[in-house]
Amino acid sequence: MDRDQLRVHPDGAVLGGVFAVLLAFTACRIADTWGGGYWQFGCAAGAVVCGLALVRRRRRASAAAGGLAVATGAILVSWYADLPAEPGPAMALALSVLVGSAVSTLPAVAAGAIAAGGLAVAAGSLLTSGVPASALPPVTMLNAGGWIAGVTIGLSSRLLAARNRTIAGNVRRHERLQLARELHDVVAHHVTGIVLQAQAAQVLARKQPGRLDSSLTGIETAGTDALAATRRLVTLLREAGDSPTPHSEGLADLAARFDGPAIRLRLPEDEPDWPPxxxxxxxxxxxxxxxxxxxxxWQARSVHVTVARNGDAVTVEVSDDGAPVPARHQNRRGAYGLLGMRERLEALGGTLHAGPRPGNGWTVLATLPLPGRREHR
Structure with missing residues (x-):
C-alpha cells in the first residue's frame, strides 16, 4: 500500500463524525420505538458500511461492492427476522458516498455496475418497510434520495475531470502545431551554417589546403548540433506534445508591448549565442x-524579469508583487499555460517552478541547460 492510501484526508474526520451521530440517533430511535436490542444489528451493519466509506480511497471498487453487499445482506436479514427497516440513515449516507466516489473515478462499466447496484439496494428497501404498497416508505425515499445525490455528484465530478483533460489535450495539440512550424526554422538555421562552411571549405581547398582540416571540423560540429537540435524538437513533438514558438522580436519588444504593471527587465549584456x-x-x-x-x-505594481546564464544553464525568473494568492487557488493560476512550459522544459532537460512569493506576489523560475557546443572555426 502506498503513502497516498495511508494519508488521512481532511473530510474523513467530518464524515466520520456525521456517521457516528447518525448511528447514535438511529440506535436511540429504535430503542424507544422497538425496545430491547433491536438496534444492535442495524447499527452494526451500518457501522461496517460507514467504515468502508471512510477508507474508500484505498480501493474504490472493492469498497463500493462491499458496501452494497453488506446493505443487501442487511435488507434480507431484516426482512426475514422482522427487524427494523434497512438501510438506515447512516448506511444510506455511506452508500451515497460509496456510489458517488465510484461513479466519479472508476471506468465506465464498473461505475455503471456500482450505480445499478445502489439503485437495486434502494429499491430493495421496500421489502423491510412494512408500509402498504400505495405509499412510498420513508426508508425507500431516504435511500433513493441518497442514491440520486451520489450519482449526481459523481457524474458532475467525472464530467469536470473529463473537461480538464480535454482542455489540457487542446493545449498540447496547439503547442504541437506551433512546433511543427518552428521545426523548419530550426533545421534551416543549422543547415545554413553547414552550407556556408562547406562553401568556405571549397575555397580553402583551392587556396589554403593546410586550413581545410579545421573547416571540415567546423562542418562536422555544425552537423552534430543540427542533429541534436532536431532530435530535441522531435522529442518534444512526439512525447511532450509541446513546442517553442519562433519570434523575430526580442524580449525587450515583448516588455514594451506589455499592457500591465511596469516591467524591470534584466538580460545578458552580450547577445547570447544560444540554440534557437x-x-x-x-x-x-x-x-x-x-x-x-x-x-x-491585476493588483501588481511591478514585474521583474531576469534572464541570465549561470554556467551551462539559462535561468528565467519572472516575479510580481501582486496580492497574496489563497492556498486553494495556488494550483489554478495559469495552470494550463504553465503545463506546456513545464513539459517542454523537462523534455529539454530543464525545470519549472511556479508558486507564491513570501509575503505576496508570484514567481516563475525556469532553468534550461545549454547543450554542449564546441567552438566553430
Whole structure:
C-alpha cells in the first residue's frame, strides 16, 4: 500500500463524525420505538458500511461492492427476522458516498455496475418497510434520495475531470502545431551554417589546403548540433506534445508591448549565442508568465524579469508583487499555460517552478541547460 492510501484526508474526520451521530440517533430511535436490542444489528451493519466509506480511497471498487453487499445482506436479514427497516440513515449516507466516489473515478462499466447496484439496494428497501404498497416508505425515499445525490455528484465530478483533460489535450495539440512550424526554422538555421562552411571549405581547398582540416571540423560540429537540435524538437513533438514558438522580436519588444504593471527587465549584456530552441523557449516562458500576470495579478505594481546564464544553464525568473494568492487557488493560476512550459522544459532537460512569493506576489523560475557546443572555426 502506498503513502497516498495511508494519508488521512481532511473530510474523513467530518464524515466520520456525521456517521457516528447518525448511528447514535438511529440506535436511540429504535430503542424507544422497538425496545430491547433491536438496534444492535442495524447499527452494526451500518457501522461496517460507514467504515468502508471512510477508507474508500484505498480501493474504490472493492469498497463500493462491499458496501452494497453488506446493505443487501442487511435488507434480507431484516426482512426475514422482522427487524427494523434497512438501510438506515447512516448506511444510506455511506452508500451515497460509496456510489458517488465510484461513479466519479472508476471506468465506465464498473461505475455503471456500482450505480445499478445502489439503485437495486434502494429499491430493495421496500421489502423491510412494512408500509402498504400505495405509499412510498420513508426508508425507500431516504435511500433513493441518497442514491440520486451520489450519482449526481459523481457524474458532475467525472464530467469536470473529463473537461480538464480535454482542455489540457487542446493545449498540447496547439503547442504541437506551433512546433511543427518552428521545426523548419530550426533545421534551416543549422543547415545554413553547414552550407556556408562547406562553401568556405571549397575555397580553402583551392587556396589554403593546410586550413581545410579545421573547416571540415567546423562542418562536422555544425552537423552534430543540427542533429541534436532536431532530435530535441522531435522529442518534444512526439512525447511532450509541446513546442517553442519562433519570434523575430526580442524580449525587450515583448516588455514594451506589455499592457500591465511596469516591467524591470534584466538580460545578458552580450547577445547570447544560444540554440534557437533555447531562445524561443526562454521567450515563451516570459510571454506566458506575463500573460498570467495580466490575468491573475491585476493588483501588481511591478514585474521583474531576469534572464541570465549561470554556467551551462539559462535561468528565467519572472516575479510580481501582486496580492497574496489563497492556498486553494495556488494550483489554478495559469495552470494550463504553465503545463506546456513545464513539459517542454523537462523534455529539454530543464525545470519549472511556479508558486507564491513570501509575503505576496508570484514567481516563475525556469532553468534550461545549454547543450554542449564546441567552438566553430
Amino acid at each position: 530552441e533555447v531562445t524561443s523557449t526562454v521567450y515563451r516562458v516570459v510571454q506566458e508568465s506575463l500573460t498570467n500576470v495580466s490575468r491573475h495579478a
